[in-house]
Amino acid sequence: MTRFSFDLKATDGKARTGVIHTQRGDIRTPAFMPVGTAGTVKAMMPESVAATGADILLGNTYHLMLRPTAERVANMGGLHKFMNWDKPILTDSGGFQVMSLADLRKLNEDGVTFRSHVDGSKHYLTPERSMEIQKLLGSDIVMCFDECPALPADEKRVAESMRLSMRWAQRSRDAFGDRPGHALFGIQQGGVTEELRAESAEALQKIGFDGYAVGGLAVGEGQEAMFGVLEYAPDQLPADKPRYLMGVGKPDDIVGAVKRGIDMMDCVLPSRSGRTGQAWTRRGQVNIKNARHQDDPRPLDENCSCPACRNYSRAYLHHVFRAGEMISGMLLTWHNLHYYQEIMQGMRDAIAEQRFDAWEADFHAQRADGDIERL
Template sequence: LTDSGGFQVMSLAGLRKLTEDGVTFKSHIDGSKHALSPERSMEIQRLLGSDIVMCFDECPALPADRKRIEESMRLSMRWAQRSRDAFGDRPGHMLFGIQQGGLEQDLRAESAEALTAIGFDGYAIGGLAVGEGQEAMFGCLDFAPDQLPEDRPRYLMGVGKPDDIVGAVKRGIDMMDCVLPSRSGRTGQAWTRRGQVNLKNARHADDPRPLDEDCTCPACRNYSRAYLHHVQRAGEMIAGMLLTWHNLHYYQELMGEMRDAIAAGAFDAFEARFHADRAAGDIDRL
C-alpha cells in the first residue's frame, strides 16, 4: 500500500503552491520545483508496483475554518475522479478513495456520496490524526465509517497509538497505518500490554527481566531490559532494531487479538481487558 503524496501537500505547506491542476513543491535542498498531480501520483504508484493505491487528495491541518475544509474537500473529490480515470483498469490492483471533510458530519457525508458515485475498491478516512486530538477523532469516527460502503474495506490513515487503534476498530475501521512502531523503537520507546515503556529511564539499568515476559519476539526472548537500556543509551543501532522488532510484534498481536475477538463476538470483553492491562502500568521496579 502506498500513499499518494497528499500528506506532503499538508505537511510541506510552506514549500508548495496549490492549484486546481495539482501541487508544485519547492525543494528545500536546491530550490528546484517538482509537480505532482492526480495523474502523476497514479503513475508514480504504478511504477512503485503498489498493490493498493491511494487517490491524490488535499486536506488542511486541524483546526481549520469550515470554508477552508469545504473547499479542500471538494477539490479532493475532483482529484478523486481524475485519479480514478488515470488509474484505469488494473486487475490485481486496488484504488482507494479518501473521504475528507474535517470534523463536519455533513461535509463527510457529501464526500462519501461523491466517492461512492465514482466507485473505489476501498475507502479511506483521511484528514484525521492531524492535530484534533483523540476525543474529536473518535467523535468523527462515530459517524464517518457508517457513511461509507459496508462491503468495502474502511481504512483510517495515520493512526496510531494502541488505544487509538482499539477505539477505531470499535467504530468500524478495518485498516490503519502509522510509522509509530518504528519511530518509537528508534527513540527508545516500547509498546506493551501494560502501556508504553521508555528504555532510556535509569530504572531499567540493572533489570534482568525481559521487556514483556509474555511476548515471544526476539527482543523479549533473548535480551534483558538492562541490555536494551544500555544499547539505547550508547546509541547502538541494535537498540532501534530490537525495539522496532518488538513494537511490530506487539502491534501484530494486538490486531490478531481483535480479529479473534470480533470473530468470537467478544470484542467488548477484549476492550475491557485491554484497558485494564494498560491501567495496571508497567511492572514494578526491582
C-alpha cells in the same frame, strides 16, 4: 490473477473482521500496516517485518518520487522486488507529505507545485502524475491524490478542500483506468463536520472505488475529536468494501477505531518510537532510557515472544540505547511491531468469537496497571 476483493467474515457491534484478497496474498483485517517510507521499514529486514505478522506494508509516494525516483524503481523491477517484499504494498498518494513536508508549495485546481525537502528541486504533482508514480512503483493498493488541510481549520476552508479532493478523486479514477489485480481507494475528507463527511462519501461512491479511506484525521484534532468523527464516518462508507483510517496511531487509537468499524490502519509510531527508546507493551509505554532499567534482568514483557523479550533483558536494552548502538533501534522496533500485530490478531479473534467488548475491557485494564514494579 487474483482480483482484488474483500470478504467480511464476522462483525461484533461495529467491529469487523475479514480478508482482503490481492494478487500478492491475503490481508487479514483489521490490519495494521507498518510504514516503509523510503522502501524500508526503518531498522528492520523485510523478513523480520513479515515475522511480526504483517500482511501488508505502506510505501510513501512523495519520498520515493524524490529519491530514488519512481522511474528508477520501475527500472529495477518495481518496489516489491527493489525492497525484497513479496506481500502486498499500499502506497499513499503523496498529498499529505506535500502539505506537511515540502517547501514553498503552491496549490491550484490542477495540482501542487513544491520544492523538495531533500535538495530544493522543483516538482509538480497532480492526480494524474500521482497515479503514474504509483503505477511505476507497482503498488497493489493505490490511493487517490487528495488535499488534506491541517486541523483545526475553519469550515469554509475544510469544505473547499474537500470539494477539490473530490474533483481530484474523479481525475485519479480516470487516470488509474482498468488495472486488474490492482486496487484504487478513494479518500473521504470533511474535517470534523458530519455533513461535509456525508457529502464526500456520496461523491466518492458515485465515482466508485475498491476501498475507502477516512482521511484528514490524526492531523492535530486529538483523540476525542477523532473518535467523534469515527462514530459516523465509517457508516457513511460502503459496508462491503475495506475502510482505511490513515495515519493512526497509538494502541488505544487503533482499538477505538476498530470498535467503530475501521478495517485498516498505518502509522510510523511503532518504528519511530523504537528508534527513540520507547517500547509499547500490554502494560503501556516503557521508556528504556530511564535509569530504573539499568540493573533489571527481566524482559520488557514476559508474555511477549519477540526476540527483544525472548533473548534480552531490560538492562541490556537500556545499555545499548545509552551507548547509541544500532541494535537498540532494531530490537525495540521489532518488539513494537510485534506488539501491534498481536493487538490486531487479538481483535480478529475476539470479533470472530463475539467477545470484542470483553477483549477491549481487558486491553484497557492491563494498560491501566502500568509497568511492572521496579526492582
